Amino acid sequence: MAPDERYQAIVAMYRGLDERESLLLSARLVLLLAERVDAATLADAIARASACIAPAGGGTGDAGSAGPAVRTP
Amino acid sequence: MATARRATLPYYTPPELRGEPGRRRQVVVVGGGPVGLAAAIDAGIHGLDVLLLDEDDAVAAGSRAICWSKRSLEVLDRLGVAGRMTAKGVTWRQGRVFHREREIYSFDLLPEEGHKMPAFINLQQYYVEEFLIDRANELPTVELRWRSRVMGLRQEPDGASVEVETPEGTYRLVADWVLACDGARSPMRKMLGLGFEGRVFEDRFLIADVRMKADFPTERWFWFDPPFHPGRSALLHRQADDVWRIDLQLGPGVDPEDERRPERVVPRLRAMLGERTEFDLEWVSVYTFQCRRLARFRHGRVVFVGDSAHQVSPFGARGGNGGIQDADNLVWKLAAVLRGRASEDLIETYDEERGRAADENIAQSGRSTDFIAPQGPAAEAFRDAALGLAAEDPAFRRFVNSGRLSTPASLAGLSLQTPDAEGWDAGGLEAGVGPGAACADAPASSHGGGAAWLLDELGHDFVLLVFADDPEDLPDRAALRRLSTHPAGLRVLAVAPPGGGWPEDVALLVDGTGLARRRYGALPGTTYLIRPDQHVAGRWRRFEEGAIRGALDRACGRPGLDPAEGPHGAG
Numbered sequence: 001m002a003p004d005e006r007y008q009a010i011v012a013m014y015r016g017l018d019e020r021e022s023l024l025l026s027a028r029l030v031l032l033l034a035e036r037v038d039a040a041t042l043a044d045a046i047a048r049a050s051a052c053i054a055p056a057g058g059g060t061g062d063a064g065s066a067g068p069a070v071r072t073p
Numbered sequence: 074m075a076t077a078r079r080a081t082l083p084y085y086t087p088p089e090l091r092g093e094p095g096r097r098r099q100v101v102v103v104g105g106g107p108v109g110l111a112a113a114i115d116a117g118i119h120g121l122d123v124l125l126l127d128e129d130d131a132v133a134a135g136s137r138a139i140c141w142s143k144r145s146l147e148v149l150d151r152l153g154v155a156g157r158m159t160a161k162g163v164t165w166r167q168g169r170v171f172h173r174e175r176e177i178y179s180f181d182l183l184p185e186e187g188h189k190m191p192a193f194i195n196l197q198q199y200y201v202e203e204f205l206i207d208r209a210n211e212l213p214t215v216e217l218r219w220r221s222r223v224m225g226l227r228q229e230p231d232g233a234s235v236e237v238e239t240p241e242g243t244y245r246l247v248a249d250w251v252l253a254c255d256g257a258r259s260p261m262r263k264m265l266g267l268g269f270e271g272r273v274f275e276d277r278f279l280i281a282d283v284r285m286k287a288d289f290p291t292e293r294w295f296w297f298d299p300p301f302h303p304g305r306s307a308l309l310h311r312q313a314d315d316v317w318r319i320d321l322q323l324g325p326g327v328d329p330e331d332e333r334r335p336e337r338v339v340p341r342l343r344a345m346l347g348e349r350t351e352f353d354l355e356w357v358s359v360y361t362f363q364c365r366r367l368a369r370f371r372h373g374r375v376v377f378v379g380d381s382a383h384q385v386s387p388f389g390a391r392g393g394n395g396g397i398q399d400a401d402n403l404v405w406k407l408a409a410v411l412r413g414r415a416s417e418d419l420i421e422t423y424d425e426e427r428g429r430a431a432d433e434n435i436a437q438s439g440r441s442t443d444f445i446a447p448q449g450p451a452a453e454a455f456r457d458a459a460l461g462l463a464a465e466d467p468a469f470r471r472f473v474n475s476g477r478l479s480t481p482a483s484l485a486g487l488s489l490q491t492p493d494a495e496g497w498d499a500g501g502l503e504a505g506v507g508p509g510a511a512c513a514d515a516p517a518s519s520h521g522g523g524a525a526w527l528l529d530e531l532g533h534d535f536v537l538l539v540f541a542d543d544p545e546d547l548p549d550r551a552a553l554r555r556l557s558t559h560p561a562g563l564r565v566l567a568v569a570p571p572g573g574g575w576p577e578d579v580a581l582l583v584d585g586t587g588l589a590r591r592r593y594g595a596l597p598g599t600t601y602l603i604r605p606d607q608h609v610a611g612r613w614r615r616f617e618e619g620a621i622r623g624a625l626d627r628a629c630g631r632p633g634l635d636p637a638e639g640p641h642g643a644g
Contacts, residue, residue, distance in 0.1 A: 023451060023454035024454045024461075027454040027459075030458075031455070031459060031462055031469070
């Protein structure tokens, strides 16, 4: 499939959907594709996709899912 | 609606308030919940002088911690209460996960026979505490004091002291070691000014003990977005006495005081159970949860155990179970230190080993919580996508996370363990039980023919487990005698197939089914060194006195071990 057609096939899915429906659709597509690629490819895609996020965001992986530190008074 | 309170625990005027001189204790345990009681009992079994203090005078109100894992039951069996627990509790091993009106998958936590303890039992925390208190009262060196609240804590040059408040006044108590088993809100943590870092989740859950006759099977049932509780999760467990435990996700931003009222709770239960089911609401609580931990569990002579040290969300039953396993890890080490058989550095390995377990429990329960209570629209979308895909395609079931039920953490690669030498792998055999793993149980019989279980025979000390097909496979007796004089103490137990001709001078366990050999990946001569907490410290294909002595030195943290010698070198 030519690049334009691939691009179009993805974008066309979203026509007419609201934000919530779009998010769900994206999540389904990501999980379906993630299931089919090996771990290295997934890690690479995550790293490259994440380049659009400003630093000081949340971490990835297990232990990195810690949110704001909480101190008891 | 009254909570089911149990009998009042006795208060006695302590000697310190009768004008008698108080005496220094070896161990003071602060907190009489399941973890504090387990630690006190274990210390008593090791012959230590232990005093337990609890501010209350009754066992837990409400079911609270209910799911007791196989590993915890094995620990509690070693402590002498699991028999009562399994008799009273409800055994289960299967679970089902539902999304809307469909079951999307089921699981079985112990799909094999030949273990003394079941995968899980459900038993209300108040029963567990009752049984533990009865057991503690049997031990001559264990004293329990109720209505005794610790108000102050001070590190001392060679121990720690606590300020204890009772109905009749306050007194001070000095101990070699103080165990802070005072729960999630841990006043002792605050007394030492310790930070407690991690994540707080805003979602609230309603939990209820509901007494009813119901014909749900004895399985853990979890629902995502069921018709009776749309958009949220629900969990159902059976407990003792036909009391069912129901957990309902309420979401963030609800008023907990309002939600606890029966007028609010009963309609929710009606929606779930139907109009025709008769039930009594025995206890209700609304809670949030956190996943966080102390940076270090040991602070001088004060050691934090259980929820005081680390907290998890309840999905996966890692809270109470983690705490019981903390106590299992700590007390034999304390006994070794108090007997002069190990330096205090051994207690650092409690922090090392249970710190890793806490990290694992926090990671697992955090992930489950992220799935059950996703925060933010993207997380919600992914969760719902995973559920939808799981309903359509079995390959996606493994993404569905309603709680990863507690399994024992592995201590592999940590300081006390001796890694396998190259010669270990015999190819084609089952992997056995690796260094740092909890021992596998197996059915067996004693030499005289009586039924036995492998774990029962391990007890509370270091054991050398030797697999032999023939008396010739048994190690040289002189070497065994020398090893048995090691300061840590060492008992030898041989495991053999049925048949005669075995000498009387080596304790023998008969492996009639072959399951012990299979589960330990054993060939004739395979030797395991096992710690008092029934974890593997090291293992070899052949008995080698030097290697075993080195591993035993290492397993009890004895100083003077030369790191350059490597895992199986020895002096």
